[in-house]
Structure formats: C-alpha cells, structure tokens
Amino acid sequence: xxxLLKREVVYLITGVVxxxxxxxFFFFPxxxxxxxxxxxxxxxxxxxxxxxxxxxxxxxxxxxxxxxxVGVWHYSVWLIVYFFICLIxxxxxxxxxxxxxxxxxxxxxxxxxYTPLGQALYAMTGFYIFSAAYRAFRARxxxxxxxxxxxxxxxxxxxxxxxxxxxxxxxxxxWFLDIGQVPGMRTFMIAGAxxxxxxxxxxxxxxxxxxxxxxxxx
Amino acid sequence: xDERGDYLRVNTLIVAGRVAALGLLIAxxxxxxxxxxxxxxxxxxxxxxxxxxxxxPEAVGRAAEMGKPLxxxxxxxxxxxxxxxxxxxxxxxxIMGYAARECIRSGVKMxxxxxxxxxxxxAEETLRTAFLAEGKVEEFSPDIVRFISGQSPYCTAVLGYLxxxxxxxxxxxGGFYYESVIIAEAGNTIGAIQIGGTNNTHQMxxxxxxxxxxxxxxxxxxxxxxxxxxxxxxGTIKGEDIMKMVLLVLTGVGFLLGFARVPFLIDILKV
Numbered sequence: 364x365x366x367l368l369k370r371e372v373v374y375l376i377t378g379v380v381x382x383x384x385x386x387x388f389f390f391f392p393x394x395x396x397x398x399x400x401x402x403x404x405x406x407x408x409x410x411x412x413x414x415x416x417x418x419x420x421x422x423x424x425x426x427x428x429x430x431x432x433v434g435v436w437h438y439s440v441w442l443i444v445y446f447f448i449c450l451i452x453x454x455x456x457x458x459x460x461x462x463x464x465x466x467x468x469x470x471x472x473x474x475x476x477y478t479p480l481g482q483a484l485y486a487m488t489g490f491y492i493f494s495a496a497y498r499a500f501r502a503r504x505x506x507x508x509x510x511x512x513x514x515x516x517x518x519x520x521x522x523x524x525x526x527x528x529x530x531x532x533x534x535x536x537x538w539f540l541d542i543g544q545v546p547g548m549r550t551f552m553i554a555g556a557x558x559x560x561x562x563x564x565x566x567x568x569x570x571x572x573x574x575x576x577x578x579x580x581x
Numbered sequence: 582x583d584e585r586g587d588y589l590r591v592n593t594l595i596v597a598g599r600v601a602a603l604g605l606l607i608a609x610x611x612x613x614x615x616x617x618x619x620x621x622x623x624x625x626x627x628x629x630x631x632x633x634x635x636x637x638p639e640a641v642g643r644a645a646e647m648g649k650p651l652x653x654x655x656x657x658x659x660x661x662x663x664x665x666x667x668x669x670x671x672x673x674x675x676i677m678g679y680a681a682r683e684c685i686r687s688g689v690k691m692x693x694x695x696x697x698x699x700x701x702x703x704a705e706e707t708l709r710t711a712f713l714a715e716g717k718v719e720e721f722s723p724d725i726v727r728f729i730s731g732q733s734p735y736c737t738a739v740l741g742y743l744x745x746x747x748x749x750x751x752x753x754x755g756g757f758y759y760e761s762v763i764i765a766e767a768g769n770t771i772g773a774i775q776i777g778g779t780n781n782t783h784q785m786x787x788x789x790x791x792x793x794x795x796x797x798x799x800x801x802x803x804x805x806x807x808x809x810x811x812x813x814x815x816g817t818i819k820g821e822d823i824m825k826m827v828l829l830v831l832t833g834v835g836f837l838l839g840f841a842r843v844p845f846l847i848d849i850l851k852v
Binding site: 390481565 | 594613679682698703707736757767806820821824
C-alpha cells in the first residue's frame with residue numbers, strides 16, 4: 364500500500380498535472396479553467412503544509428525546552444511564547460475584526476519587531492558580500508585576475524569616486540553590467556532550462572529518485 | 582507575408598508565438614527518449630564528471646573524522662509549486678538522500694534545514710528512506726529535519742546553528758535567495774567544507790565565491806541522475822548536451838543572419 368501511495372499515485376498525479384499544464388500552455392491562449400484550478404489547489408496544499416510546519420516547529424523546540432539543551436533551550440522558550448502571542452492575537456484580529464492586521468498587538472509586533480529585525484539582517488548582507496568579495500578578488504590565476512579587473516570597474520562605477528578618478532570608469536563599468544555579463548548569465552539560464560526539462564522528463568518516466576522520496580547511491 | 586514582412590504565418594490550434602517552442606520541446610523530448618533507449622540497450626553513455634558530487638563523500642568523511650555534524654539546506658526559494666524554485670528543491674532532495682546515505686554509513690549526524698513547508702514531508706520521507714536503505718530505520722528521527730518559516734528567521738536560525746554546532750561540512754543545494762551569501766559566508770568563517778548548488782543566476786556568484794565546490798545551473802538537475810549511474814537515466818543528460826549544441830549553432834546562425842539583416846530565423850522562432 365505504501366509503495367502504491369508513494370510511487371504509483373504520485374506518478375499518476377504528476378502525469379495528469381503535466382499533461383494538463385502542457386495543454387494549457389500551448390493550446391489555450393486565454394488560460395484553461397482546469398489548469399488554473401489545479402494551480403489554486405497547489406497553493407491550498409502548500410498552505411496546509413504550513414500548518415504541518417508549525418506543528419513540527421513546536422515539537423522540535425518543545426523538545427529542546429524539555430531536554431534543557433545547553434545554550435538553546437531559553438531561546439526555544441522565547442520562540443514558543445512568541446509563536447502563541449502572534450497566533451492568538453492574529454486569530455483574534457481575524458475573527459473579531461476581519462483581518463489579523465487589525466489587532467493592534469499583532470500589528471505592533473509585525474511592524475515594530477519582525478520587520479525591523481528582518482531589515483537588520485538584510486542590511487547585514489552587505490558585510491557578508493564584502494568579506495566574500497575580499498576573498499574572491501585575489502588574482503591567483505588569469506580567470507581570477509579578469510574577475511578582479513571587472514569587479515574593480517563595477518565597484519568604482521557604483522561609487523561616486525570612480526568618475527572622479529577617470530571619467531570613463533562608469534562607461535566601462537556600465538558595459539560590464541549591461542552587456543559584458545549578459546551572455547554568460549543567459550547561457551546559464553538556457554542550460555538550466557534544458558536541465559529542468561530533462562529532470563521533468565525523468566520525473567514523468569519515474570526515473571528521478573528524489574521526486575519519489577527514494578534515494579540513490581550504492 | 583503579413584505587415585511585418587514575416588515569412589511564415591501559422592494560424593492553428595496552437596497559441597500564437599508558441600509553435601516553434603512546441604516544436605523544439607518535442608524535438609528535445611524525442612532526443613531524450615532516443616538516448617535513454619540507447620542507454621537501456623547497452624550503449625555506454627559518457628557524461629562529464631561533477632566534482633561537487635564527487636566531493637560529497639569527502640565532506641562526509643571530514644565530518645566523521647572531526648566528529649562533527651553535516652549541515653544540509655535547500656534555501657528558502659519558494660514553494661514546490663513555484664515554477665522556477667520548486668524543481669530545484671526536488672532536485673536537491675535526490676542529493677540530500679545520497680548525502681544522508683553517506684552520513685548514515687559513516688555514523689555522521691546530519692542536520693537538514695528545510696524552510697519550505699510543502700517540502701517538509703518529502704524531506705522527511707527521503708531521509709527515512711535513506712535510513713531504511715542502510716538498514717538503520719530505527720535511528721531515524723524527524724528532528725533531523727528542522728523547519729523555520731520565513732527568510733530572516735531561517736537565516737538567523739542557521740547562523741546560530743553554525744556558531745553553536747560548528748558543522749564540519751555544509752551543503753547548500755537548492756533554490757536560494759539572499760540567504761545564500763549569509764549562510765555560505767558564515768560557514769566559511771567556521772572553516773566548514775562547503776558544497777553549493779543552485780539554478781538561480783543571481784545567487785550563483787555568491788555561492789561560487791564562498792563554496793569549495795559548486796553545482797552550476799543544469800548540473801543541479803543532472804546530479805540526481807549522475808548518482809545512480811543508470812545508463813538510461815544518463816541518456817537524458819547526453820540528449821541535453823546535444824540540444825545545447827543545437828542551440829549554440831542556432832545562436833551562431835542567428836548572429837550571422839542578424840548581421841546580414843535577414844529576419845528568417847527570428848521569424849521562424851517567433852511563430
């Protein structure tokens with residue numbers, strides 16, 4: 364039974380969905396109701412999975428608290444407490460006022476805690492990029508030297524001092540950004556698309572193990 | 582000829598502008614099938630080596646020697662229903678299953694960070710199957726898979742994990758957004774051996790700069806097929822390479838015709 368559910372049923376659903384999407388893309392100029400319904404189902408199933416994720420999250424961090432895992436458990440307590448604060452206030456807002464954002468506590472948490480923390484982390488990316496670039500920009504061989512030269516021009520194009528050093532720097536840097544890197548990126552996109560097509564073909568024929576939660580290797 | 586002077590006008594059941602795409606798609610799939618058939622019939626299929634895949638046992642071995650865990654993550658990407666990110670997550674599952682088998686065999690603890698909710702059951706099932714394949718299903722625990730919702734919480738959870746647990750190896754394979762540089766750079770700081778892989782062109786430079794090995798673009802999708810070394814499965818990779826050559830020729834011819842101001846090829850592709 365488990366093999367039937369894991370392989371044959373998945374195989375059947377994959378085949379039906381693939382054929383439906385294929386027909387929708389090539390033969391229905393204004394979209395096909397069946398295809399758009401299937402896409403809506405996929406979104407609904409994805410959201411149901413979010414509930415499963417919440418349960419798994421609570422179970423995992425609940426265990427950390429229960430075991431008093433050193434250096435972790437107090438954060439886990441905070442996570443669980445905050446999870447329930449957001450859940451209860453969000454639900455209260457949705458039930459009583461029609462939208463979770465209308466609950467002032469939920470809204471305050473979202474705009475004054477979650478959003479600034481997210482933005483702070485995003486801003487930190489700059490430092491990570493800087494340290495990664497520092498290691499990458501070393502002329503160890505001819506390829507790395509070319510990368511270094513192109514990187515310097517791009518960097519100076521975006522920094523106001525570049526134009527002050529030499530007026531042509533932004534022109535060259537813009538060429539790297541707008542023209543120089545485009546063929547390379549498009550090559551990756553085309554190659555990736557063929558890879559995706561081959562993957563889909565193998566999945567449709569039941570040859571792709573990961574698609575069916577199976578494992579390869581000896 | 583129409584008002585643009587196009588050579589071909591096709592008014593059929595097929596959506597306008599997608600006839601050429603359909604033709605190319607059918608030709609590609611036919612080629613995949615032919616090479617799969619030839620592979621099945623015993624014709625040897627040679628494909629290029631994937632150093633990143635060959636490095637996975639090395640990454641596991643390092644973790645075993647150091648007595649530290651191996652971290653695996655698929656990136657926040659999007660859901661499985663996302664047209665560009667979903668397949669990357671699915672392709673990553675094949676690699677995760679392979680890495681998990683290597684870990685189980687070497688007694689290495691694997692920690693998998695899966696921030697995509699709808700991929701959670703698939704990840705759990707893949708790991709359970711890996712334990713089953715190695716005859717150690719009783720050692721499987723759902724806690725191997727950690728779910729964190731949201732991009733920033735996922736990043737911070739992984740950063741905290743990297744600092745606390747200091748895994749010996751770090752595998753970042755799947756659909757990544759800005760978390761790629763954060764996680765990979767943090768992994769680099771703790772000295773982990775890193776294997777990256779993505780089809781997102783805007784994240785490739787970050788992973789190339791920070792990882793020791795990399796699965797670039799279509800290599801990510803080919804990796805799962807390369808694990809088993811089944812000749813019929815490898816045939817699709819061969820077919821893919823042939824189609825890339827065809828496209829390369831088309832690009833070259835289009836380039837020359839463009840110079841000569843002959844729109845014939847462009848018109849055909851636009852049909």
